[in-house]
Amino acid sequence: MSQSASSSKAVRPANATDAVLGAFSNVPPNETLEHLIRYLGTWSGFDKAMMITQYGSKLVIAFLALQHALRVRLAGTKSFHAANGGSSVAVRVQRLGALVGNARVLYRIWGLLPMLQWMISMERNPPPTRLLHNIERIQGWAMIIYCPLEAVSYLGAHSILPVSARTRGKMDLFGVRCWAVYVILQLLHLVEDNRLLRLRARALERGRGHPTPARTPNTEKKVDLGEEQETTRGMWRELDARKDAILNQLWVNLGYLPLTVHWSTPGGLLSDAWVGFFGTIAASAGLRAGWRATAKRPELAAK
Template identity: 25%
Template sequence: MDATASSPAAADAAAPAPSSAPEPAPVTTSTPSEKPPQPPAAAARARATHVRRVLTTADALLLRLSRLLSTPSGTDSLLCTLSYTLTFVAAHTRAYVSARLERFAAALAIKATGALLPGETLIAALPPSSRLARASRATEAMTKLSALVGDFRVFVRLWALLEVYTWARGVWLEDAGKQEKDKDYVQRALVWGEVAASAAFQALENSAYLADKGVLNGEWVTGEKGKRRVARWWVWSSRFWAAYVGLELARLGWVWAKESNEEQDKSKVSEEEDRRARALAWWKQVVSNLAWAPMTLHWSSEEGFISDAWIGFLGIVAGGVGLYEKWKLTAI
């Protein structure tokens, strides 16, 4: 029942109510969303629970990060993703600063055009705004940190030739232990090609890096001719890296074709869960190598053809695939 409909004043809105008529009681309503205030003790317990939850989450995150950084592969995956993320963000920040400065200069030129006489030239040196100055400093800091991380990753690869040797030894022993009928000569040739390309890449990168740092300082790496020779080592190391990526994509394609043929034989079909796991691992390798491919071709050219923004994006994809796998292994 409407409260105002029972009021005498509602029957005749034009007639004033008698002075002795009682005032209608105000109608109060409460919304369901309103909650009674919590007592101080309950509020304190809620805050303590929230703080404990935050600390527990931070503790688990730091423990997983510690386990990730305790292995060389985990450290490299994290630093790889970090380096290319910094490159990606710095490229976009640099483009933002340049665009703002260009717009400011264009607006200033338009306003000054009407005040200048024919033949006059305006030369102005204006400091950037504090916002653009902070963005510029942040861009420089991210660029330098990315270069520092990249330099560290190249340094720790100085002894990666030992890993290539271990890899080659394992491939050799695996081939020697197989029967002749069980050997896959196509995949075997592709893997040995990858081993050779990796060894050449690593040897050239090590030599170029040590020459740039002045560790190798003979006449054949100093002077103008020596610098050009070292620059060619960098380019050729990237070309062997590109060859490895191409061989790996070819190997993955061969594995896919081979397993597709084997699945037609019901006796060779594995369990569904195992098949899905292998398919997921295969796709991750494909995505990672497809992201590396244009980058290796970019560095294989003396001038390059990919912007820093694209290098950062592709590096995030390529490094992120490996980081995701390493991060999953840190779960308790």
């Protein structure tokens, strides 16, 4: 046997091992995957992903129940199980949603700490207007009340703290009403934010005007802009980004508002399907904002 033949046989096992154990060696770096890990590594990102699962499961169950009802009607039978959507899949989805909802409450048990940090920071760096300052003060106090009530009620429900069911019910109602105060004030906050944004836009338009378009209308050639024009474009981009953030926050709080009203009322007002619908709106808008906030900025990517 020649030396080349023996050496080729010796290489084959190593190549086979590399092909199996090193299967990811040919996979290029993925910016989307890195972005997802970066986002889910934040408190907000993890919570929004869990929130999508929790409230999305209610929509899935509602869809399965509707599907089952239509199937029963077409079959002309009287067997209808709306509680689980007529399938074992709905039961498992319901268990998943309940488990995720329970985990979210447990995860929020230290939520008071960032609220305290926010209140301290706000007094040292107050918002631009007295109205916004007082709105945020009331919001902070509302959440300082809400967070401990939710935590104590949760621990009492799991027999960790000696809290009766009646007391837990009162704590839940009062706590969610504090959350409702926060949400309503946040909508007022967004109205004031939008007013200030429009004033800034008018002042910018009077002072600097609109910059020359980056591209000419009839061609795709870039226009050579001066330093002042680039600065003006940057200021308008900042205003556009702020406008988009306000609109996104509006959707978040329009999703939360019906939920807080629902849970603030004994017995509730909404069905599980509507809870899932509004919760998914709030979660999706929050996820969109967080995804954009954790995107790698071009100037950082170039370094």
